[in-house]
Amino acid sequence: MRLETESTPQTLVVRVLEDRLDAAVAVQFKDAIRDLACDAPDRVILDLGEVMFLDSSGLGAVIGAMKLLAPRSQLELARLNPAVIKVFTLTHMDRVLTIHTDLPFIPPVPVEDRLHAR
Amino acid sequence: MPAESHTTGVTLRAVARPNGRRELRIIFPALPMAVRDALVSTLGGLRDMGMGDDDAIQTELVMAEVFNNIAEHAYPGREDGIIELRLLQESDRLTCTVIDGGQPIPGSDLLGIDLPPSDGCIASLPEGGFGWYLIRTLTSEMSYTREGQKNVLRFKVDLTRRMRAV
Numbered sequence: 001m002r003l004e005t006e007s008t009p010q011t012l013v014v015r016v017l018e019d020r021l022d023a024a025v026a027v028q029f030k031d032a033i034r035d036l037a038c039d040a041p042d043r044v045i046l047d048l049g050e051v052m053f054l055d056s057s058g059l060g061a062v063i064g065a066m067k068l069l070a071p072r073s074q075l076e077l078a079r080l081n082p083a084v085i086k087v088f089t090l091t092h093m094d095r096v097l098t099i100h101t102d103l104p105f106i107p108p109v110p111v112e113d114r115l116h117a118r
Numbered sequence: 119m120p121a122e123s124h125t126t127g128v129t130l131r132a133v134a135r136p137n138g139r140r141e142l143r144i145i146f147p148a149l150p151m152a153v154r155d156a157l158v159s160t161l162g163g164l165r166d167m168g169m170g171d172d173d174a175i176q177t178e179l180v181m182a183e184v185f186n187n188i189a190e191h192a193y194p195g196r197e198d199g200i201i202e203l204r205l206l207q208e209s210d211r212l213t214c215t216v217i218d219g220g221q222p223i224p225g226s227d228l229l230g231i232d233l234p235p236s237d238g239c240i241a242s243l244p245e246g247g248f249g250w251y252l253i254r255t256l257t258s259e260m261s262y263t264r265e266g267q268k269n270v271l272r273f274k275v276d277l278t279r280r281m282r283a284v
Contacts, residue, residue, distance in 0.1 A: 023186045024150035053157075055182040056248035063245050070240045083175040090255055091233060091248050096240075 001028035015047040021058035033065040049079030126152035148199030170279035192220025
């Protein structure tokens with residue numbers, strides 16, 4: 001399971017670098033999120049822009065990831081391809097999760113905050 | 119063809135049928151990576167036959183759910199299971215037959231036309247139980263028979279766009 005992360009103090013972006021999030025990798029995906037969950041910030045954005053196919057096992061893993069992160073961190077999804085969004089829509093999980101068409105703008109850390117952080 | 123993938127043992131054959139119909143047959147091990155290869159091969163074949171994007175998305179999802187159910191529930195803990203798919207292409211629908219030699223499908227699974235229950239609270243959201251719901255939502259004329267030691271599942275996938283005539 002290839003994942004790439006990018007973080008600011010308030011937001012962690014997790015980019016899935018796989019073209020399929022399916023039964024073959026669902027467990028690995030959930031394990032990888034579990035590893036990130038303990039020191040995740042308030043907001044975790046899962047960038048699924050590379051994922052061209054998701055099945056019900058992949059859906060279950062994303063829901064599992066949301067449950068692992070809650071209540072400390074909120075999971076949001078971004079850049080879902082048509083085959084992926086279809087699974088969320090058909091199962092009504094699009095009503096439970098926050099889904100962004102594009103990667104939301106993540107404000108850079110202001111200079112004064114960076115100085116305080118030192 | 120036939121074409122065989124040497125990594126996961128997927129065999130694909132296209133068979134010409136009377137009345138200008140074509141049948142695609144694919145036989146593969148009931149293991150996650152072989153299921154992946156089988157889906158990619160099948161969808162490649164269907165796209166070559168002129169299947170549109172929306173229909174391809176729907177077909178791949180249905181196939182994935184059917185095959186994963188077999189790998190997980192018909193052949194639990196086994197690595198020697200085999201799945202056979204026969205896809206008969208008609209202009210506006212696919213007639214699908216999926217055969218496996220595993221354990222029978224419990225009758226209650228086939229009745230699973232409802233989404234798993236959820237009260238909207240994150241902690242109690244369902245992480246499974248979506249498979250049969252997706253299959254039933256995206257197919258028609260579903261039937262299941264136990265023939266000897268085999269499970270035979272038949273269903274149709276209605277297409278929104280006509281495929282190329284053969």
